[in-house]
Amino acid sequence: MATRTRADAATEAWKRMLELMWSQRGRFIDGVGDLGLSPMQAHALRFLEQPRAMSELADVLLCDASNVTGIIDRLEARGLVERRPAPEDRRVKLLCLTKAGEALRARVRERIEVPPPELAALSPHEQRELRDLLARALGH
Amino acid sequence: MATRTRADAATEAWKRMLELMWSQRGRFIDGVGDLGLSPMQAHALRFLEQPRAMSELADVLLCDASNVTGIIDRLEARGLVERRPAPEDRRVKLLCLTKAGEALRARVRERIEVPPPELAALSPHEQRELRDLLARALGH
């Protein structure tokens, strides 16, 4: 077996994606921080496009349900989210964004979805290639 | 100006990259968790390929220097890192990995750098295209 001096292309691509993502961390933290949100609070808003149960939010945030209690407590205290008992199972609480929550969620998305300069600087053709490759990878 | 019903290609590409990254979050948390590391501890190890001052590590981790004290305290207590006064300025402390720290750092990298199934499933040609596009974006 020949000595491998270079990783395969998927590994190289992944390492570069990690590098790009890490470089955008400050922009994300500052962007949502300007809106008065911690990173996890911003992610919670992101996933509340539709009402979800506490346990569902815990699943997508990859944290214990007991954490979601605290995260939602803080958003609720700001009037961004409401807890409503689910009609079909009163143990379940559905998390619904208020008007203010919807508005802030839109602002979070606007900020997060602005592509980094590194991508914006690619040619239109390269941008489309990248977009299409990622669509293939994600099975879109 | 015409109504834009679709975002430009860079924005679509970025959104897909965010989606792919978020989907890999659990693998990262579990991967470094299996090694007994929190995410931030793992990142700290990542950036200690060469000895660095506390303040330098604070810069790359995007956190206050006072946080680095605690993060490094915990790594040092496990014998992974040593603080050494810098010869030219004894206020500065250089963080050096021990043998155990080097070994664990290598294991962290091995785990993190495995590409996700979504990328591994692309054809070799597509993988190379993706790798090269990202290299262009990053100015490599």
Place this chain on the structure above:
DNA sequence: TATTGTTATACTCTATAACTATA
């Protein structure tokens, strides 16, 4: 009995401000 969400607890990460030791 089992499940959903909360509470209690403890640890980690986070920033700010005050402090120390060097420069």
Place this chain on the structure above:
DNA sequence: TATAGTTATAGAGTATAACAATA
């Protein structure tokens, strides 16, 4: 005086275990 790092403090995220309400 200024800077590098620490300590003190407080708030937020994290998991585990015990608990209340509901199924």
